[in-house]
Each structure stands twice: as C-alpha cells, then as structure tokens.
Amino acid sequence: MRLRIWTTLFLATIAQVAWGQTSTNPKLVNAEVTSPEPSVNSYTVLGATSEQEALVRAQIRIMQPDVYPLRVLFVPHWKYVDTTRTFRLHVPAGYTSAMFTHLPSRSVFIDSDRYVSDDSLGYWVAHELGHLAANSASENAADKAAREYRKHLKAARKPDVH
Numbered sequence: 001m002r003l004r005i006w007t008t009l010f011l012a013t014i015a016q017v018a019w020g021q022t023s024t025n026p027k028l029v030n031a032e033v034t035s036p037e038p039s040v041n042s043y044t045v046l047g048a049t050s051e052q053e054a055l056v057r058a059q060i061r062i063m064q065p066d067v068y069p070l071r072v073l074f075v076p077h078w079k080y081v082d083t084t085r086t087f088r089l090h091v092p093a094g095y096t097s098a099m100f101t102h103l104p105s106r107s108v109f110i111d112s113d114r115y116v117s118d119d120s121l122g123y124w125v126a127h128e129l130g131h132l133a134a135n136s137a138s139e140n141a142a143d144k145a146a147r148e149y150r151k152h153l154k155a156a157r158k159p160d161v162h
Ligand SMILES: [Zn+2]
Pocket: 096, 127, 131, 137, 138, 139, 142
C-alpha cells in the first residue's frame, strides 16, 4: 500500500515537471540560450551517485543525440520494476531490461542495481536515446538510431594516436 502511494507521488512529480517544461514561456527559453549547445546540459539526472551522473552526462555528450532526454532517473531495482508495471510496459526478457524510456515525458529510467559496467551503461543509453530520436517504441527503430551514437562512444574510447 505504501508502495502504491509512493509511486503515485513519484509519477505526479514527473507529470508536474513535464508540465512545467511544456508550459515554459518560449521568450524565457530564448533569453536563457547563451551556449551554442543549449540542450546538452539542460536535462536532469536524478537518483544517481555523482560518479554515475558524471558518467552518463559525459556519454550523452559524446553521443550527440538528436533528441535529449528531459530527465534521466537512476532507481533501485524494486522501484524500477514497480515503475514498469505502473506504465504497463512490456520489457522483453533479457532485452534492455536494465533501462527503459517513457516517451511522453522523455524520461529514461535506469535500474541502478542492474547495470554492470560503464561500457554497458553507454551501450544501452544509446538504445534509449534511439527511442527518443525515433520517437518510437519500436526496438528496431531505436537500434537503428543507436548505431550512430555507439560509433561516437567507440571513437571516444580509442586511445589518442598523435
Ligand atoms: Zn528499447
């Protein structure tokens, strides 16, 4: 019961944040744009350790996605499972099951108990950014868009050849 109430509050908060973003005065947005890459750091990372946040931000910067998330949420496994149920998501077994994207709110949820390495984090975040870029729940469409992002990640990992 407490679990259910918590989830409702959680989702209500997301809805409020999403509403706040969509109702932003466009004039204000323009006034705030001083950087040539306005969307790069304008998303929120929640629930992450400082290392996780730095890592996921660095990876997203490298991938240069066409569409940025509005928020990236690191959640413990039980919360993650409960959230997928709340969204009635079908998460294919063994497939991107450590993260998913809620397209209407452009939120990427990451199961912080399940991602295993920095490389796998980038690999699967690329897939989630692919969903955003394609604005589609299709796994094929997401993987197609993710291919380009994974190339960027791979290039960034290569040692300098000067
Ligand atoms: Zn997917």
